[in-house]
Amino acid sequence: MISMNKKWIIQHPNEQSVQHLQQQLKLSPIAAKILVARGCQTVEQAQKILTMDEQALHDPFLLHNMDKAVKRIEQALEAGEKVLIYGDYDADGITSTAIMLHTLLDLGADVDFVIPNRFTHGYGPHEQLFRDAYEQGVQLIITVDNGIGGIGPIRLAKELGMDVIVTDHHEAGEELPPADIIIHPRVPEGHYPFGELAGAGVAFKIAHALYGEIPTHLYELVAIGTIADLVPLVDENRYIVQQGIKYLRQSQSPWVQAFCKVASATQSEINEETIGFYFGPRLNAIGRLGDAMPGVHFIMSEDSSTAKELAELLNAKNAERKNIVAMITEQAEAMIEADDELKNAHVLVVAHEGWNPGVVGIVASRLVEKYYRPTIVLSLDAANGVAKGSARSIEGFHLFNELAKNRDILPHFGGHPMAAGMTLAIEHVGQLQERLNKQAQSCLTVEQLIPQLTIDVPVELSEVTVEAIEEIQQLGPFGVDFAKPVFALEQVKVSAMRKIGANENHLKLELDDGYCTIDAIGFNKGYLFNDISYGVALSFVGDLQINEWQNRKKPQFMVQDVQSNEWQLFDLRGKKQAVSWVSTIPKEETLFVVFDEQLVPHFEQQLQLPVTLAEHVEKSDKRYVAVLDLPPSEVHFTKMLQRVQPQRIYAHFYTATSHYFSGMPTRQHFSWYYSFLKKRPSFSLQQHIEPLAQHIGLNVDVINFMTKVFFELGFVTIEGGLTTVVENAPKQALEEAPSYKVRSAQIQLEQKLLYATYSELKQWLDKQMMQVDS
Numbered sequence: 001m002i003s004m005n006k007k008w009i010i011q012h013p014n015e016q017s018v019q020h021l022q023q024q025l026k027l028s029p030i031a032a033k034i035l036v037a038r039g040c041q042t043v044e045q046a047q048k049i050l051t052m053d054e055q056a057l058h059d060p061f062l063l064h065n066m067d068k069a070v071k072r073i074e075q076a077l078e079a080g081e082k083v084l085i086y087g088d089y090d091a092d093g094i095t096s097t098a099i100m101l102h103t104l105l106d107l108g109a110d111v112d113f114v115i116p117n118r119f120t121h122g123y124g125p126h127e128q129l130f131r132d133a134y135e136q137g138v139q140l141i142i143t144v145d146n147g148i149g150g151i152g153p154i155r156l157a158k159e160l161g162m163d164v165i166v167t168d169h170h171e172a173g174e175e176l177p178p179a180d181i182i183i184h185p186r187v188p189e190g191h192y193p194f195g196e197l198a199g200a201g202v203a204f205k206i207a208h209a210l211y212g213e214i215p216t217h218l219y220e221l222v223a224i225g226t227i228a229d230l231v232p233l234v235d236e237n238r239y240i241v242q243q244g245i246k247y248l249r250q251s252q253s254p255w256v257q258a259f260c261k262v263a264s265a266t267q268s269e270i271n272e273e274t275i276g277f278y279f280g281p282r283l284n285a286i287g288r289l290g291d292a293m294p295g296v297h298f299i300m301s302e303d304s305s306t307a308k309e310l311a312e313l314l315n316a317k318n319a320e321r322k323n324i325v326a327m328i329t330e331q332a333e334a335m336i337e338a339d340d341e342l343k344n345a346h347v348l349v350v351a352h353e354g355w356n357p358g359v360v361g362i363v364a365s366r367l368v369e370k371y372y373r374p375t376i377v378l379s380l381d382a383a384n385g386v387a388k389g390s391a392r393s394i395e396g397f398h399l400f401n402e403l404a405k406n407r408d409i410l411p412h413f414g415g416h417p418m419a420a421g422m423t424l425a426i427e428h429v430g431q432l433q434e435r436l437n438k439q440a441q442s443c444l445t446v447e448q449l450i451p452q453l454t455i456d457v458p459v460e461l462s463e464v465t466v467e468a469i470e471e472i473q474q475l476g477p478f479g480v481d482f483a484k485p486v487f488a489l490e491q492v493k494v495s496a497m498r499k500i501g502a503n504e505n506h507l508k509l510e511l512d513d514g515y516c517t518i519d520a521i522g523f524n525k526g527y528l529f530n531d532i533s534y535g536v537a538l539s540f541v542g543d544l545q546i547n548e549w550q551n552r553k554k555p556q557f558m559v560q561d562v563q564s565n566e567w568q569l570f571d572l573r574g575k576k577q578a579v580s581w582v583s584t585i586p587k588e589e590t591l592f593v594v595f596d597e598q599l600v601p602h603f604e605q606q607l608q609l610p611v612t613l614a615e616h617v618e619k620s621d622k623r624y625v626a627v628l629d630l631p632p633s634e635v636h637f638t639k640m641l642q643r644v645q646p647q648r649i650y651a652h653f654y655t656a657t658s659h660y661f662s663g664m665p666t667r668q669h670f671s672w673y674y675s676f677l678k679k680r681p682s683f684s685l686q687q688h689i690e691p692l693a694q695h696i697g698l699n700v701d702v703i704n705f706m707t708k709v710f711f712e713l714g715f716v717t718i719e720g721g722l723t724t725v726v727e728n729a730p731k732q733a734l735e736e737a738p739s740y741k742v743r744s745a746q747i748q749l750e751q752k753l754l755y756a757t758y759s760e761l762k763q764w765l766d767k768q769m770m771q772v773d774s
Contacts, residue, residue, distance in 0.1 A: 002531055002564045006453040008541065010488055013037045013456070021046050028468035030459055030544075034475055034485045037456035049238075049475065056239035060209040063202075064191045065181045069165050070209050072140065072181060077109055081139040085113040086125065087296070088145040089287030091280045092199045094295040095225035096144035096167075099203040099218050101300065103210055115292045118358050122388070123414065123421055125150030125157075125177075134160045143167060145199025145225075148184060149414045151177045167202045169231075170414055171400045194235045196481075200225025201237060219244040220251055221299065227272055228280030230419075232481035241477045245270055254304045258311035272477035282311075285318040288358030325359050328352075329366045332377060336367070343371075346440035346449070347397075349433040351378035351387055351426075361390030361419065368392045372451040374399065374440060376433075380426055387429050391420045396448040402439050406432060453561065455488040455541055461516035466553045469544050489518075489557065490539045497534075499526045511540065511557065519547065522559035530584040533568040533648075535762050567769050569762050572652045573754060578606050578628065585650055591622040593640060595631045599654070603628050614640045626650035630754060633745060637753075638768050649765065653754050657701075659743055660750040665702050670734060672696070673706050674715065674725070682722040709737040 013036035022032040024043045040046040060066055076083050083104060087097030097113050104111040114133070116126050124146045130153050133141060140163045147154065147166035154177040157164050166179040172187050183202060186195040197205070204222040207215045223244020226237050233241055248256055248270045260267045263278035286295045298310035332350045336343050342350075348367060355363075360377035367375045374397045378389035393399040398417045403410055409431055413422035424432065478484035489511060496510040507522035507529055520540065522528060532538070540562050547556040575581050587609060594600055595614045603611045611628065617640055625646040630653045631637035641649075665673075673696070677683055685707060693700050707723060710716040713732045717724050734740055752764050 002528075002538070002562055002568070006451045006561065008453050008455060008488075008539075008561075008563065010455045010458055010490075011037065012458060014041075017041050025050070028465070028471050029463045030457065030468045030487075031471045031475060033457045033459070034472065037485065038482060052239045052242060054214065054239075057208075057214065057236050058193050060205040062192050063183055063185065063205055064188060065183055066206070066209050069167075069181045069183055069206060072163065072165060073104070073109075073142075073206075073210060076140045077104075077107055080110055082137045083109050083111040083140045083142065084133045084136075084138040085111060086129070086133075086141055086143045086147070087113060087115040087292075088123070088199065089115050089118050089292035090145075091228035091283035091295075092225040093145040094283050094287070094292060094299065095221045095228075096199040096203040097296050098299040099200060099207055099221050099225075100142060100144050100167075101296070102218060102221075103203075103207040103215065107210060113293075113296060115287070115296065117291055118287060119290070122412070122423065125153035127153045127156050130154075130157045130160070130162070133157075134162060138162060140165070144203050145169070147177060147179065148172045148182070148187070149177070151175060154179050167199070167206060169197050169199050169202055171416060173404075194237075196232045196235070196237060198222075198226040198229040198231045198237070200229070201231070201240060204240070216243070216247070219247045220253070220256065223248065224275050224279055224283070227275045227477075227479060228283065230480050233272075233477055233479035234481050238477065238482060241272060241479070245272065245275075245477060248275075254307035255299055255301050255311070258298075258304070258307035261308075262311045262315040271473075272479055276479070281321075282314040282318045285321040286314055288321055288362075289317050289324075289356070290358075321359055321362075324356050325362050325366070328355050328359065328363045328377075331355075332363055332367060333370070336371065345433075345437050346373060346444055347433065347436040348373045348375040349378070349429065349436070350376075351380050351389070351429050353380040353382055355379040355389075357388045357390075361392065361421070364390050364392040368394060372449060374402075374436070376422075376436075378429060380429075382426070385426050386423060387426050388423045389421070391415070391422065393418045393420075394444075394448070396444050397440055402436060402443075405439065406435055409435075453486065453541065455486045456483075457485040458488040458490055459544075461489065461492065461511070461513045461518055464516075464518055464544060464555045464557075466546055466555055469546050469555055472544065484543070486541060486560070487544055487557075488539060488541050489513075491537045492540065493537060494532055494534055497529065497532060499529050501526070507559070509559070518555055518557050520557040520559050522562075525559055525562075528559075528562060532562070533570050535759060536564050536566045536568050538562055538564045567646065568648045569758070569765060570648060570650045571758050571761070572626075572650055575652070576654075578603060578652060578654075581652075582607050582609070585626060586624065589622055590624040590626050590648075590650065591617070591620050591644060591646075592626045592628060593617060593644075594628045595636060595640075596629050599629050617643050620644050622646075624648040624650065626652065628652050628654055630655040630749065634749065634752075634768075638771060641768055642771070651753070651761065655750070655754065658750060658754065659701075659746050660755050662699050662702055664744060664747055665698060665706055667734070669696070669698060669702075670706055670709070673703070674710065677710075677716060677723060678725045682724045684721055685718075685723050686721050705739065705743060708739045709734060712737040712739055 013033045017036045018032045021027055021035055022029055025046060035046045085097055085100045087093045101113055114129055116129060141157055142165045144167050146168055148168040148170055154164050158178055164179040165181045166177060167183040169185060185192045185197045200222045204218055207218055223241045226241055231237055249268055259279055265274050265278055283295050286292050294310055294313055301307040335350050357379040360379055364375045364377040372394060374393040376389060376391040378387040380387050391399055399420045400415050400417055403413050403420055409428040410422055410424050413420055415421055492511045492513045494509050495512040498508055500506045500508045505524055505526040507525045509520040511518050511520050540559055542560040543558040545556050545558055547554050572581050592609055592611045593614050594603060594611055597613055600611050625644045689700055689703055693703055711718055715726060715729050717726060
């Protein structure tokens with residue numbers, strides 16, 4: 001048995017719907033399954049995914065106040081007013097700033113931008129930066145990807161005589177800022193057909209309205225912001241990202257080419273994962289560690305040398321960020337593991353002085369992944385008495401709403417249902433933790449605290465082809481609310497397996513369902529080599545990819561998780577030194593058993609582990625059993641299994657003396673030997689056994705055995721080392737001799753346990769395990 005890392009929820013798309021889409025749209029079975037799993041029940045619904053065009057974009061003037069915003073910006077253009085774009089320090093904020101900057105520069109504006117420093121100013125509008133803008137003669141401030149919560153600073157800006165246009169997409173509080181104009185897809189609620197635009201998406205809509213046509217040259221920027229901010233990839237976000245990927249692949253922009261070079265990405269193969277895992281993190285890193293302004297300069301760069309220099313800066317910051325994250329994560333995990341009360345809490349809150357507040361959100365995500373609890377990670381500033389940090393949540397705990405219940409001790413916070421940032425007094429950290437734990441206990445069930453993996457596309461090996469995988473790739477982009485499919489291969493077996501990589505920490509497998517095979521790779525899954533046994537039905541979860549080598553394409557399964565409900569047999573027979581294989585066994589979960597009491601000290605010395613005598617075995621909390629020696633009988637073995645009920649059996653079956661190959665002498669052998677002894681009044685077996693063995697062609701052990709059988713049946717006597725035939729001894733069957741019975745049973749047992757093939761042994765043990773289960 002192999003336990004899964006998460007609770008699997010395997011969904012099976014409606015077969016009739018799958019077949020309907022497959023036939024009507026000429027799709028592969030897998031592509032049809034994905035569409036049905038994404039809610040497409042009709043051909044029309046599927047075609048909206050398959051054939052999106054500009055009609056997917058909503059009229060930007062449907063956004064509340066868009067007409068007023070355009071009018072005010074055009075007024076600034078005509079009057080030559082000084083305009084300031086006020087951005088944010090994450091990837092969405094950087095791209096939003098660049099979109100608005102590109103647009104206003106194109107239109108001839110006197111425009112500049114500023115991005116608050118995460119450490120100096122914090123998130124959102126800042127009074128000092130607004131005062132600086134006023135002193136520089138700014139007459140119009142346009143916020144991008146922030147501002148909906150900046151009530152105080154925006155009030156100050158108005159008092160100073162500046163106009164403010166807020167463009168944002170974050171959750172709005174009960175009170176809105178006193179801005180002249182607010183452009184927000186959900187404020188007021190329900191006015192716009194799609195409320196899930198990223199900050200870059202809102203900026204893109206304003207650009208569309210100002211240009212009077214779709215600004216296709218900005219698609220690459222809005223795609224990066226949209227993917228990096230993890231907004232749903234449905235509706236117009238989906239079309240925006242599709243177009244952005246297309247433009248990025250063919251872009252001549254120096255910054256795109258420089259980005260690809262430092263990220264080791266192939267420009268013609270850019271997809272949503274390139275953006276999400278390579279571009280986005282590098283843009284985020286610059287703002288996490290300090291001034292984010294170079295991120296905007298990078299995207300705005302028009303020459304290769306500047307783009308290269310800034311790309312290398314972003315790359316270096318990203319590497320620095322990774323090291324800091326690893327260090328803080330290690331410290332946070334140590335704090336949790338050392339505190340049982342904290343470890344068992346419904347909400348994890350960890351705080352430490354000196355942690356970089358720019359990366360604590362990533363740390364929170366790592367902790368959620370490990371502990372599957374809503375998590376807040378705070379950096380403490382003891383000098384100012386302030387705690388600043390980030391939070392990440394799990395399904396069932398709406399982070400923004402739950403934090404909002406604590407406004408009295410949480411003066412500054414913002415975010416989404418699954419992520420948030422906050423600042424509070426250090427003295428209130430403990431109180432916040434207590435309150436959130438109580439809130440979580442009332443809304444999170446035990447079931448919700450178990451990490452789940454939803455598998456929405458079970459596939460058969462016969463369905464997996466290169467063509468089908470290429471078709472799957474055409475269904476992208478995948479992301480939030482249009483998730484990349486998680487594939488399941490159920491009830492397949494491993495026909496070949498080996499560790500790969502310099503440190504042998506990866507796994508290469510061949511999976512077989514009896515009709516088809518597929519190569520599989522498990523990156524960082526090398527540890528499974530000792531957990532997977534052959535001949536067992538397994539289920540694998542992962543991704544389907546194409547492996548191209550020397551112009552040949554083959555399907556390949558990328559293993560994410562594996563499980564099996566079957567018990568497993570691990571064949572350790574013939575490995576003479578137990579110490580050579582004991583390291584491959586999870587020792588804490590394994591009961592080491594011997595049947596021969598004399599072997600207990602032998603194995604304990606070899607293994608440096610406690611060894612249990614089989615007759616002393618009771619019901620064990622160990623999940624696995626290692627059988628070190630050959631049992632004396634099937635009955636002894638089965639009784640031990642019934643008491644342990646193992647999920648795995650490690651079969652060593654050591655025996656000092658094997659009778660299998662010397663075998664059972666035939667009746668002719670017994671008859672010849674008896675006649676031999678009868679012709680000699682007395683025979684010194686010890687003296688003559690070696691030449692006799694050579695003469696008869698049997699080994700010494702067999703001759704001693706036949707002698708013992710004759711003795712037990714009363715056919716001979718043995719005195720003073722001399723064997724003498726008993727005259728007129730009563731006739732008895734050879735099978736009646738105890739030693740004959742023992743040897744016969746031993747040979748049969750060795751045949752079943754020690755010398756059977758793996759499959760024969762597995763089949764025999766299957767029967768025994770069925771008895772155990774019943």
